[in-house]
Amino acid sequence: MSYDLDLENRFTYHPPQPGQAERYEQIRAGGLALAQLLAELCPPSPELSRAITHVDEAVMNANAANARHDRPED
Known part of the structure; x- marks a missing residue:
């Protein structure tokens, strides 16, 4: 069985x-919001660190x- 690693x-x-x-910014903002929520709701711990x-x-x-697979149509 072969697997395409898509190295290029x-x-x-x-x-x-x-x-x-703009999408990158939205994704980062969503990630930050979730990380902040986790930091507020969870006690400091290795599990919290892994979750973040x-x-x-x-x-x-x-x-x-987005960068690798969202390209304009040729």
Whole structure:
């Protein structure tokens, strides 16, 4: 079984397309809001730290999805 690792796409610079910067900001703002909520509602702990790290990773992956796969139609 083979798996396409999509290496060229992963390691290529993707300049922002029209409208993407605004989406990046919305995604980051949503991630920040969730991280702040978790920090307010959860006691300091390794689990809280991991939860916030996962929010950070989710924001990065969502923005990468936009950068790598949202291209203008040719």
